[in-house]
Amino acid sequence: MKYRFIFFILAYSSFLYATENSYGWNIHNSSLNIGGYLDMTYDSKREEEFLFNDIAMMFSSNNNRFDLLGEIELSHISVDGNSNNSSDIDLKIERLELTYALSDDKSIKIGRFNSDIGYWNQAPISILEDTTTEPYIVKNFFPKATTGIHYHQDINRNSSFSITFQKNNDISHQDNNIAINRHFALAYYGEKEEFSWRLSLGKYLNDSSIDANYIGIGSQYDGDKLVIQAEIFTKNSDDDNNKNLYSAYLQSTWNIKDKHDAIFRFEEYKDNTIETKEQIYLLGYSYRPSKNIVLKSEYIYHQKLPLNRFVYSISVLF
Amino acid sequence: MRLFTILTLIVTLLYPKHLLVIGNIDFPKEKLTKEEIKAIFLGKHQFIAEKRLLVMNYKYNSTIRVCFEKSILEKSKHSLERYWRKAYYQGKHPPKVISSTKMLMLYLEKIYPSIGYIDENQAVDIKFKTLFRVKCNID
Numbered sequence: 001m002k003y004r005f006i007f008f009i010l011a012y013s014s015f016l017y018a019t020e021n022s023y024g025w026n027i028h029n030s031s032l033n034i035g036g037y038l039d040m041t042y043d044s045k046r047e048e049e050f051l052f053n054d055i056a057m058m059f060s061s062n063n064n065r066f067d068l069l070g071e072i073e074l075s076h077i078s079v080d081g082n083s084n085n086s087s088d089i090d091l092k093i094e095r096l097e098l099t100y101a102l103s104d105d106k107s108i109k110i111g112r113f114n115s116d117i118g119y120w121n122q123a124p125i126s127i128l129e130d131t132t133t134e135p136y137i138v139k140n141f142f143p144k145a146t147t148g149i150h151y152h153q154d155i156n157r158n159s160s161f162s163i164t165f166q167k168n169n170d171i172s173h174q175d176n177n178i179a180i181n182r183h184f185a186l187a188y189y190g191e192k193e194e195f196s197w198r199l200s201l202g203k204y205l206n207d208s209s210i211d212a213n214y215i216g217i218g219s220q221y222d223g224d225k226l227v228i229q230a231e232i233f234t235k236n237s238d239d240d241n242n243k244n245l246y247s248a249y250l251q252s253t254w255n256i257k258d259k260h261d262a263i264f265r266f267e268e269y270k271d272n273t274i275e276t277k278e279q280i281y282l283l284g285y286s287y288r289p290s291k292n293i294v295l296k297s298e299y300i301y302h303q304k305l306p307l308n309r310f311v312y313s314i315s316v317l318f
Numbered sequence: 319m320r321l322f323t324i325l326t327l328i329v330t331l332l333y334p335k336h337l338l339v340i341g342n343i344d345f346p347k348e349k350l351t352k353e354e355i356k357a358i359f360l361g362k363h364q365f366i367a368e369k370r371l372l373v374m375n376y377k378y379n380s381t382i383r384v385c386f387e388k389s390i391l392e393k394s395k396h397s398l399e400r401y402w403r404k405a406y407y408q409g410k411h412p413p414k415v416i417s418s419t420k421m422l423m424l425y426l427e428k429i430y431p432s433i434g435y436i437d438e439n440q441a442v443d444i445k446f447k448t449l450f451r452v453k454c455n456i457d
Contacts (some may be wrong), residue, residue: 023406060409064370069409099409104365123404154363157353224394231445255396291399317403 032061039126039315057156071095092174112147112171116162116187117200119218127315131284134297135249136269139177141214141233143204146183147171159190180208196220212237227253241272262284279303292317328380334385334437339450341433342426355390361410366431374422374434375413385454386435
């Protein structure tokens, strides 16, 4: 009951605090901004069909050359108020990062941050994504988060590269898709007008001391009415389940009319655990009644696995 | 038909003919390219001469802002909303919204380095540096 109360308070707040293209509450006479997001999903193939996937608070502040960014999250809360099947509240540090601008075009960041890999990992929350479900690549090829150091440099106005390094335990490792204690990654990003492209490669050591390395490329066309995105990743590891994996997807999002988008995604991946090559087709529709709320529905068709289903969600950014 | 022509003429008259992107009189650069201005107003480049830049914009739907977004940013309202949602999650914030050119000029006089834009034909009494001039494109 108390979680429903929290949900309604947050949802109500979201209608009040989202003006222009800014979100959150700006603390008067300071650079501190506090906001957050929440999303609720329905998935007919999940044990808990209805879930509050995420309820998160974010804060950010800057001072001269420093930028602080934090994100604390309650995740997977069922409608009866349990978090990850436990009645205890499970709070996680999703991100806690301090960035220092070394110069106009170079910066260094320490803390826990989203790995600078691929398109989806830069905005891995439902309100920012066109679909409720994510491509297979996102959760299976590289660590979502890194606890370490990140160096970023602009090469020119249209391209940049970054280096990520971790040689310690993850400060919130129960939250990571792959539990790691080592990670080294290089990423390149370029753009020209509506087109952009990414190259990422890296190596990590998971908590079971198994090495893995990955490489991926992706490209995106980001037009006013149409967004097309494609990525391909491959991964190799000593672990039999992660040997010579690959996955690729192509997604298009068509803005049918103001507030209404239609989405199509095709993806293919190789899954060693069940020794199969799977193909997935997704057809989705999203409606954004205001710029900080989205309602999404999608049908997912699996060619081999018995996972065909409808998924629905509502997400709010505040 | 005549009413439509008159309305079109009124709308056209409301929009500035040219915009000037301006900075403090001692702004560290003499000129900026359209690409550089775009990067600054989208929060991709926040520092200049190793100092954090104050970036100013007008209120949503004001004629001068519509002109700026079409002519410099070259993005629709839908694209800008999508862009700022992601940027907010990454810790970026949109330019400071000011209500008038007078207020913009006050910030420009007090805070260094700062950048904004004005209608070329608007009279202002504070010295500034013109960094870029663009024809207002509202098609």
